[in-house]
Amino acid sequence: MSAWTTDQIPSQTGRTFVVTGANSGLGRVSAAALAKAGGRVVLAVRDRARGDEAAATMTGDVEVRELDLADLASVRAFAEGWSGPLDVLINNAGIMAVPKGTTVDGFERQFGTNHLGHFALTVALLPSITDRVVTVSSDLHRRGKIVLDDLNFERRRYTAYAAYGQSKLANLLFTLELERRAQEQGSPVRALAAHPGYAATNLQTRSANPIGRAAMGLANRLFAQSDAAGALPTLYAAVTDLPGGSYVGPDGFAGMRGFPALVGRSAAATDADLARQLWTASEQLTGVCYP
Incomplete structure (x- = not known):
């Protein structure tokens, strides 16, 4: 897989993609x-x-x-307006390390946007998806913890990165359970995940407080790889023949930069029982159920 770039993307003629959050950064x-x-x-x-x-x-x-992934009515409207086959859904959009707040539907903002919005969108579009779902996670999923009876930080002390880590861990557990369900039903749809490493985008500079934003902006300039490089794992997962459940990230230093490769994930991200429980909770919270 080393040295894979966009020059190696095969022709995608005749294939349809939906990319969430495609107006900026990695999605763009x-x-x-x-x-x-x-x-x-x-x-x-x-x-x-x-x-x-x-x-x-x-x-x-x-x-x-x-x-608007932070508004389930918007998610429903998008799905209901879709017609025809959809080869690949790329769940890319997200927010990172923002101050505590809630979505339109009352969910903690990062969990509601990064996980529940994409969960509802994917499940609603599944009858149209023909090939795969690629969900963008983060290596910061390793800092996340799923607390099933307090997913919205109503009792836990809220910290921006704890909530972000939970949402990114949820992305991987969602991928795990979606792949299990597809295999169980004999569906051709594959569920994959990717992470960009440390890529310079506007995601970091919109987070936390002014001092934090300034620090992240400086770190972006000094240490991060470009958004073009950060998008490579997502693109690799979207267009190459990988087994369902694969997780793609940079192959370089500490997983922060480099060319796309299959990478490891935390033990929590491979917990099949937790993935099933999170799926059930997500159905209950969104009202969207697996077809």
Whole structure:
């Protein structure tokens, strides 16, 4: 897998992709690369104007549709408006280490956006998905802990990175259980996950307090790889023939940078029983059930 780049993306002509959060950062890079390779790419974005601006810079068949993952009504509207086959869903959008707050539906913001929004979107779109679901996690999932009776930090002390870690661990457990269910039903759909390592995007500089944002901005300039490099694991997971359940990340220093490769995950991220319990809780919270 070493030295894999976007130059090795095979033709995607005839294939349809949905990329959440495709107006900036890793999502924008991924969408542009897939469209350049001939794919039909739908940019699923919260801000239509910013999505249109991003689409105008891309070559190929691109379309912009509104999607706010922090609002289940928006997720339902997007899914209900979908028609025709969808080859690949890329669950890329997310927020990172933000102050405590809630989504429209009352969920802790990071868990609600990063996990529950993508959970509801994926399950609602499953009848249309023909190939795979790629969900973007983070190596910071290793700092996360799933507390099933307090997923929204109503009793625990809230810290921005603890909540972010929980949401990213949830992404991997979601992938694990989705793959199990697909295999059990004999479905051709594969569930995969990816993480970008330490990539310089606007995600970090929107987090926490002003001092934290400044520190992250400086670290981005000094240590991070580019957003183009950070998108490679997602793209690799989306277009190459990998087994379901695969987790792709950078192969370089401490998993922070490098070319895409299959990588390891924490013990908690491989806990099949916890994955099932989280799935049940996610269905109850969102009201969206596996078909």
